[in-house]
Amino acid sequence: MIRTATIRSFARVGVLAVLSAGVVAQPILAADKVMYAKDGDIVLQAGSARTRVGKWTIAQDKTAAGGVVIRQKNEGAAKIYVAAAKPADYFEMTFAAVAGKPYHLWVHGRADANYWANDSVFVQFSGSVTEAGEPAYRIGTTGAAEVNLEDCRHCGVSGWTWQDNGYGAHALGAPIYFAKSGAQTIRVQTREDGLAIDQILLSPATYLRDEPVDTFDEGADPAPAPAPKPAPQPDPQPAPAPEPPPTDSARVRVLQWNLHHGTDSHGKYDIVRIAAWMARMQPDVIMLNEVEKNTGWGNEDQPARYEAMMEQLTGHKWYGLFSQEFGNWSANGKGHLILSRYPFDSTARQAISYDRVIGSAGINVHGRTISLIITHLDPESHSRRLTQAKEVVAWASSISDNRILTGDMNAWPDQSSIAEFNKSYRDSWNDASSKGKATQYAGLDPDGATKNGRIDYIFYSRTASHLTVLDSRVYDTREPGKPMASDHRPVVTTFQIR
Numbered sequence: 001m002i003r004t005a006t007i008r009s010f011a012r013v014g015v016l017a018v019l020s021a022g023v024v025a026q027p028i029l030a031a032d033k034v035m036y037a038k039d040g041d042i043v044l045q046a047g048s049a050r051t052r053v054g055k056w057t058i059a060q061d062k063t064a065a066g067g068v069v070i071r072q073k074n075e076g077a078a079k080i081y082v083a084a085a086k087p088a089d090y091f092e093m094t095f096a097a098v099a100g101k102p103y104h105l106w107v108h109g110r111a112d113a114n115y116w117a118n119d120s121v122f123v124q125f126s127g128s129v130t131e132a133g134e135p136a137y138r139i140g141t142t143g144a145a146e147v148n149l150e151d152c153r154h155c156g157v158s159g160w161t162w163q164d165n166g167y168g169a170h171a172l173g174a175p176i177y178f179a180k181s182g183a184q185t186i187r188v189q190t191r192e193d194g195l196a197i198d199q200i201l202l203s204p205a206t207y208l209r210d211e212p213v214d215t216f217d218e219g220a221d222p223a224p225a226p227a228p229k230p231a232p233q234p235d236p237q238p239a240p241a242p243e244p245p246p247t248d249s250a251r252v253r254v255l256q257w258n259l260h261h262g263t264d265s266h267g268k269y270d271i272v273r274i275a276a277w278m279a280r281m282q283p284d285v286i287m288l289n290e291v292e293k294n295t296g297w298g299n300e301d302q303p304a305r306y307e308a309m310m311e312q313l314t315g316h317k318w319y320g321l322f323s324q325e326f327g328n329w330s331a332n333g334k335g336h337l338i339l340s341r342y343p344f345d346s347t348a349r350q351a352i353s354y355d356r357v358i359g360s361a362g363i364n365v366h367g368r369t370i371s372l373i374i375t376h377l378d379p380e381s382h383s384r385r386l387t388q389a390k391e392v393v394a395w396a397s398s399i400s401d402n403r404i405l406t407g408d409m410n411a412w413p414d415q416s417s418i419a420e421f422n423k424s425y426r427d428s429w430n431d432a433s434s435k436g437k438a439t440q441y442a443g444l445d446p447d448g449a450t451k452n453g454r455i456d457y458i459f460y461s462r463t464a465s466h467l468t469v470l471d472s473r474v475y476d477t478r479e480p481g482k483p484m485a486s487d488h489r490p491v492v493t494t495f496q497i498r
Contacts, residue, residue, distance in 0.1 A: 032093040035216060040101065041207065043216045044093050044186065044200040046070045054089030055193070063160065064198035065108065065215035074112040074194030079479075081276045082313060083122040083144035083189060090189035097184050097202065102131070102175035104208045106201040107147045108215060110160045111194060117480075118194025119149035119157050123165065126185035128315075129177045130341075136315035137176065139187045143315030145173065146191065146280060153441045153476050160198075162212045167280065168439065168473055172209060174282060176202065250366035250497045251470065255283035256406040256458050258376075258451075258488035259290050261297035261334070265484040269298050275306060277477050277485050279313035281492050285363070286310070286339040287406040287458075289376045293322060294332040303337050316341050323359030325376065327351035335359075336374045336407070345369070348399070352391040354384050360399060365497045368466045371399045375407040377417060385410060385417035393424050402464035404495070405457075408488065412453045425459035428493040432472035441476040448474055450489045458493045468496040 033048035047058055047068030054072075061069045070091055097103060111119035122144035128137045137145050145165035150157040152168050165173030178184055186200065199215055201207060255278065262271040278286060292302050303322040310318045321344065324335040329349055335357070342363035350358040352375070360373045375392050378384035389409075396403060405425055411417045413427070421427075429448050432438035440448060450456035460467050472493040477485040 032095075034093070034095045036096075039206060040098065040204040042095055042097065042103075042202040044095060044202075046091070046093070046188075046197040046200055049091040049093050051092035053091070054087075054190070056089055056091045056190075059196070061196065061198070063110075064196070065217075066198065069110075069196040069198045071196035072190055072193045074115075074118050077190075077193045079117065079120075080122075080191050081273070083124065083142050083146075083191075085140050085142055087122075087187075087189040090187050092185055092187045093200075094183060094185050095202070096182055097178045098204070099178050099181040101204040102177060102208060103202040103204050104164060105145055105147070105173060105176055106162050106164050106203065106207060106212060107188075107197060108160060108162050108199040108201070108212075109147075109149055109195055109197045111149055111157050112196075113194075114156075114158050115194065116150045116157055118192055120191040121147050121195060121197075122189045122191050123147060124187045124189070125176065125178070126187075127179050128184075129179045130316060131175070131177055133177075133179065134315075134317055135179075138315055139185065141315055142312050144189070145176070147173075149195075152439070160215075162201075164211075166282070171471075171473075175208070252285060252365055252370070252495050252497055253281070253283045253492055254285045254287065254404060254406065254458055254495065255281055255490055255492045256287045256374075256456050257289070257490035258408040258456060258486060259288055260486040260488060261290050261292050261295075262302055263297070263486070264482070265487045270485070271298065271302060271305060272309070273482075274485050275309035275313060277475075277490070278306075279310060281475060281490065283492060284341050285372060285404075286337075287372065287374045288337040288339070289374070289408045290334060291322065291337040292334055293324070295334065297334075303335075306337060307339060310339060319344050319361075321347050321359055321361045323349045323357050323374070325357055326355050327357050336376060338372055338374055340372070350395050352395070353387050354378055354381075356388055358392055358395060360396070362400070368402060368497050369400050370467075370497065371396075371401070371403040373399065373403060373405040375405075375409075377407065377409045377411065379410045382411075382416065385415070386420060389417040389420040393420060397424070401461055402467045402497075403461040404467070405459040405461070408456050410455055412455065418457070421457070421459055425461055426469075428458045428460055428469045428495075429454070429472045429491065431469040432493065435469075435471075437469075437471040438473070439471070440474040448472075448491070450474060450491055451487065456488060456491055458491060460495070466498050468498065470494040470496050 033045040035043040124139045124144045130136045149161045149163045307320040321338045324333045336359045344361045346362035348360040358375045448454045475490045
């Protein structure tokens with residue numbers, strides 16, 4: 001039974017016309033086995049799924065909730081990196097939800113042989129939207145919520161596990177909203193074979209920020225509240241879960257990455273793989289260096305392609321600003337790209353010394369103006385970097401706070417150009433590290449290295465009264481048989497906007 005003081009009983013019914021104020025309406029047609037609680041939590045018994053396509057099958061399992069699972073046999077199939085609009089293998093269930101509520105998605109699953117390559121699925125919905133009401137994770141598109149049982153690389157996976165659509169130690173996935181109240185369809189499609197699922201939970205309240213501890217039974221009795229998600233043991237420096245923000249705040253995930261012209265660390269051009277990794281990290285804002293527009297690196301408009309691919313992969317509208325590195329704003333060439341799920345209220349570009357530039361865009365988050373600034377300092381000269389850093393700081397001082405400044409600074413934390421930034425900005429990695437909330441994959445040295453040391457930064461202004469760092473993470477983009485997706489490692493910082 002569920003270990004919580006707030007869910008006291010479930011009603012098992014079919015598809016509902018409407019759920020309103022915690023009242024369970026009458027079923028409108030026969031359907032899958034779904035349980036509803038008065039506080040709005042929805043539990044789907046996956047082993048009852050009536051719609052099954054391809055290799056998903058129902059099986060008896062005494063260790064599973066209800067003794068039944070839906071599973072796909074492990075046949076060693078290759079991992080699928082992008083969801084399919086018309087997948088070969090999937091199952092669907094129908095339930096009812098309330099429009100405008102944030103639902104947290106949890107999947108209770110078990111990987112064959114406790115192997116990390118048997119532990120993930122894509123999840124889509126018929127009527128899901130973002131908090132802003134834009135379509136997201138929709139059936140019939142390639143946008144999907146991705147659920148990996150393993151919390152992070154080398155975290156390990158063991159037995160039955162509750163997991164959400166956030167990837168990373170203690171990282172919570174984005175909530176699911178629905179455009180209309182009433183009947184909804186969930187589609188779970190294969191990402192890796194060898195996974196069994198017994199229950200799926202959509203929680204607008206009790207498990208919006210807390211992981212379930214056990215599975216759900218009908219008529220469950222109250223018991224102690226759920227325990228927090230345990231820290232993964234294999235990581236040398238696991239980050240504790242960030243405290244949930246108050247209701248008068250929002251979270252924004254900022255990704256900084258030098259894309260090496262669209263090539264991996266062995267020189268292979270593959271911007272599709274890069275875009276898939278960007279979507280996987282679930283950013284709200286993306287700050288990119290070494291993006292090429294109609295040059296010999298791919299001979300294509302990379303800024304437009306990245307924007308289009310992110311829309312396709314996430315189901316969100318994205319807004320882009322490209323700043324050509326030599327200051328000829330309308331020309332082709334190498335430059336910086338800002339992508340944002342939030343519309344731009346303002347944009348600006350500025351040339352600085354030695355053929356470098358600054359790009360800037362203003363967005364509004366939770367009623368606060370956030371100024372996004374990106375640059376790329378000289379790779380060869382200490383003195384040039386110091387000059388450029390001073391110019392960036394001076395120019396950005398005229399832009400409204402709260403400022404987030406990112407880029408490949410080509411300098412380690414102890415160099416003079418970084419010291420110049422530190423006069424006006426805080427280093428989000430350092431702040432996250434001081435809280436025990438900076439994480440990286442095992443074996444990375446030195447701490448937080450994004451290339452040969454830590455040279456890619458996400459700063460925020462010291463006078464930013466509405467920005468707080470929750471966590472920061474350097475990602476490992478290697479995959480079996482493949483090198484890193486770029487010669488730099490991406491870094492993501494989560495900010496709380498008050």
